[in-house]
Amino acid sequence: MMQEKYAPAEIEAKWQTIWAEQETFRLGKRPEAPKWYVLEMLPYPSGALHMGHVRNYMLGDVIARYQKMHGFEVVHPMGWDAFGLPAENAAIKDGVHPAKRTQENIGTIKAAMLALGYSYDWELEVNTSEPAYYRWNQWFFLKMREMGLVYRRFSRVNWCGESVDGSHPCFTVIANEQVADGCCERCDSRVVDREMPEWAFRITKYSQVLLDALDDLPDWPERIIAAQRNWIGRSDGAEIDFAVAGDEPIRVFTTRLDTIYGCTFVVVAPDSRAIRLATDAQRPAVRAFVAAAEAQSKAERTAEGAVKEGLFTGAYAVHPLSGARIPVWVANFVLSDYGTGAVMGVPAHDSRDFAFAAKFDLPIRRVVAPGDGSTEPEGAPYTEEGILMDSQEYSGKTSALARSEIAATLSARGQGKLAVTWRQKDWGFSRQRYWGTPIPIVYCDHCDPSREGISVPYEDLPIKLPEIETEKVLTGKGEPPLAKVPSWVDVKCPRCGGAAKREVETMDTFVDSSWYFARYLCPTHDKAPVDLAVTKRFLPVDLYIGGPEHGVMHLLYFRFWTRVMHELGLVNVDEPVRKLVTQGIVNGADGRKMSKRWGNAVPSTDLVNRVGADAARIYVLFAGPPERDFSWSDEQVEGALRFLRRVWNLARAFAPAEGAPVVDVDSPSARAQELRRTSHKTIKRVTEAIDRFSFNTAISAIMEMVNAVIAIKDPHQPGEVEQIQSSVRIVSQLLLPFAPHFANEIAQAYGATVPLEEQAWPTFDPSLVVDDVVPYAVQVMGKLRAEVLAPRTATEAEVRAIAEGDQKIQSALRGKVVKRLVFVPHRLVNFVV
Numbered sequence: 001m002m003q004e005k006y007a008p009a010e011i012e013a014k015w016q017t018i019w020a021e022q023e024t025f026r027l028g029k030r031p032e033a034p035k036w037y038v039l040e041m042l043p044y045p046s047g048a049l050h051m052g053h054v055r056n057y058m059l060g061d062v063i064a065r066y067q068k069m070h071g072f073e074v075v076h077p078m079g080w081d082a083f084g085l086p087a088e089n090a091a092i093k094d095g096v097h098p099a100k101r102t103q104e105n106i107g108t109i110k111a112a113m114l115a116l117g118y119s120y121d122w123e124l125e126v127n128t129s130e131p132a133y134y135r136w137n138q139w140f141f142l143k144m145r146e147m148g149l150v151y152r153r154f155s156r157v158n159w160c161g162e163s164v165d166g167s168h169p170c171f172t173v174i175a176n177e178q179v180a181d182g183c184c185e186r187c188d189s190r191v192v193d194r195e196m197p198e199w200a201f202r203i204t205k206y207s208q209v210l211l212d213a214l215d216d217l218p219d220w221p222e223r224i225i226a227a228q229r230n231w232i233g234r235s236d237g238a239e240i241d242f243a244v245a246g247d248e249p250i251r252v253f254t255t256r257l258d259t260i261y262g263c264t265f266v267v268v269a270p271d272s273r274a275i276r277l278a279t280d281a282q283r284p285a286v287r288a289f290v291a292a293a294e295a296q297s298k299a300e301r302t303a304e305g306a307v308k309e310g311l312f313t314g315a316y317a318v319h320p321l322s323g324a325r326i327p328v329w330v331a332n333f334v335l336s337d338y339g340t341g342a343v344m345g346v347p348a349h350d351s352r353d354f355a356f357a358a359k360f361d362l363p364i365r366r367v368v369a370p371g372d373g374s375t376e377p378e379g380a381p382y383t384e385e386g387i388l389m390d391s392q393e394y395s396g397k398t399s400a401l402a403r404s405e406i407a408a409t410l411s412a413r414g415q416g417k418l419a420v421t422w423r424q425k426d427w428g429f430s431r432q433r434y435w436g437t438p439i440p441i442v443y444c445d446h447c448d449p450s451r452e453g454i455s456v457p458y459e460d461l462p463i464k465l466p467e468i469e470t471e472k473v474l475t476g477k478g479e480p481p482l483a484k485v486p487s488w489v490d491v492k493c494p495r496c497g498g499a500a501k502r503e504v505e506t507m508d509t510f511v512d513s514s515w516y517f518a519r520y521l522c523p524t525h526d527k528a529p530v531d532l533a534v535t536k537r538f539l540p541v542d543l544y545i546g547g548p549e550h551g552v553m554h555l556l557y558f559r560f561w562t563r564v565m566h567e568l569g570l571v572n573v574d575e576p577v578r579k580l581v582t583q584g585i586v587n588g589a590d591g592r593k594m595s596k597r598w599g600n601a602v603p604s605t606d607l608v609n610r611v612g613a614d615a616a617r618i619y620v621l622f623a624g625p626p627e628r629d630f631s632w633s634d635e636q637v638e639g640a641l642r643f644l645r646r647v648w649n650l651a652r653a654f655a656p657a658e659g660a661p662v663v664d665v666d667s668p669s670a671r672a673q674e675l676r677r678t679s680h681k682t683i684k685r686v687t688e689a690i691d692r693f694s695f696n697t698a699i700s701a702i703m704e705m706v707n708a709v710i711a712i713k714d715p716h717q718p719g720e721v722e723q724i725q726s727s728v729r730i731v732s733q734l735l736l737p738f739a740p741h742f743a744n745e746i747a748q749a750y751g752a753t754v755p756l757e758e759q760a761w762p763t764f765d766p767s768l769v770v771d772d773v774v775p776y777a778v779q780v781m782g783k784l785r786a787e788v789l790a791p792r793t794a795t796e797a798e799v800r801a802i803a804e805g806d807q808k809i810q811s812a813l814r815g816k817v818v819k820r821l822v823f824v825p826h827r828l829v830n831f832v833v
Contacts, residue, residue: 008613015744025757033073037075050603051601057116063543093168115604117740117741126523134438140564142461193295203560235421238403244317247277249317260319267331268313286330301332348366370384581627618644625695647731678708681768698738732744733761773790800823
């Protein structure tokens, strides 16, 4: 017996208990079934779960339940990206150890997820801050060092370390993508360039294969594919040497070798070479220019719209073909670690060079004209290919032919060669913080005087983070926090047994998230990071859901890591994910992205307590296509709750008696037949909508079906009550991915003995989903005996056959002779007997 009123709190608690007791979502219950791996990007446990976060996980939950009903062995795990700056910064501010704060936050978020009814297998849970997990980060480090993929380098890095308006700097290296308008996106402190030693992964060794494999990812969003192509940034061109008196040649890279005769200046990066090249008269000014440029971050210097600054060094280079003297400038937009650290200025055929030449009154020499004879633009560079002019023996040749011949000439003279450059750089991953994976390296003055680092033996892993006095160690000032723990830093050298010191930097948290998807499959495996037998069965991930902001960091890093795991024999795939979905953001009622920072976040717990998990789910999933943003509306949340109440009241009104059998009526009324058709059409619509990830459309179709059921007033004709009950059962099945507690409760009231998740997804009868069907009244001697449905295009003979097949009509005609048939197309059939 269904309760009179819909009580979400009671129903949701009931079904969450049933799922837990029956282990409904546990991996391994269908060992012979095909697999389906659904994954959402694991969250950073920063505090309470708000509805901006909820959407991401909800999308995956819909697919996990849907595929389970399709008979798959579904993998749907959850874990915690638990290391990172936010917890450490909070510790600096509040004096609470990051481990304590992190564990508290995990408890809060997990409780919220359980309350929302997500279908996670919590036996697969991982926590990246636990030694059992980060032990394998260290194992990978050692293996990748043996493979030549880990090395120590000096590099110019983005250093978050200058307070602005009372901000609290992170005092660590951050990636280019984490710099916004010259400031750290996390703390708003100023970011500056700093040269310092760091550990790096040689991801550039995989640049070509990572680029090529993008063609094999048709189910990834095009904007992510484009972002990765741009980030990897392959450029085919040539390297050219411009000789400089008394110094090494200035080597530049260009993709437009055909414009070389238009070179009127050379620009070098603001670094020690610029100072060395400068004449005595210009050196003080160049030194000051270099210092000013170094005070800016690389991202700030190269940002679109950034002011291009430059200074003549006083030096000249020699043009490799014409022999002309070319002035050497230093400019803030050229980076030492990008390309060759120098560019040739061809203002007539490059927009940036044109603006630079115009600003500093440098010559502009046109050497390529449009190939179709059209007029070149006035007051702007011509950047397309064409026919060379004023280029000595290459004049009159096409750009493509000239590039080939000029490259051959320079190569023969030893002044240049064809070359490929990449925008992508190696991944610097060492960080000057405490709350991360310790790097398994020690330094021994006796065995390692050059400080290349000595690898810790595998048997000594994991190197655990030390216990600390939070307020003494996590000050946010001075040397890295681990350096302040001498009892941990001072160790014996694994080679000589003498005094040595540990590496005091920790790993970038992107290491943690580069392989977690494989660890989920075997979280307790202790022989290796993953179990090959398990990864063979369940990888790759079939569906991965997360934000587009991770397109060129996380999503590129874990593609790289998967290839390394393949080479190590840990997985049998090169690419980790088949289909990627990037969801839109949820804005607060004020139109800004939902965030604690803006005070517009709607805590999931508050909403669930107010309207229930299923109403919250219906609202979020109905608000719009998953890839689009939407703004929060309390009014529409109430609308979702009203919809569920309508369905509840409908289901309660027609709920069968306990144990009542499901009855098939031989000759249902036309209304019953039409409702049956509507139900089957809805199964088709919802199935197709979920398959194309259009959840809002699917819910809309269910709403229309509910309206069609409610529209049958006074259901007293044959088969109408039975069809309403059948339609309610179908509604419960179709609602299962969206409102699982609610759907299961109705299904149970209508006779289900096992959770819907263990039942099959409903299928439709193809003959009932044809749209072009009309009802016919069937009479015998003018008296209505039945109603039947026939295709709109059916002939008189076809309609007669359908009518004669109806049991009521067969009874009415039994023992009689049909003298003639009255046929009114699309309306009626009358048997005259």
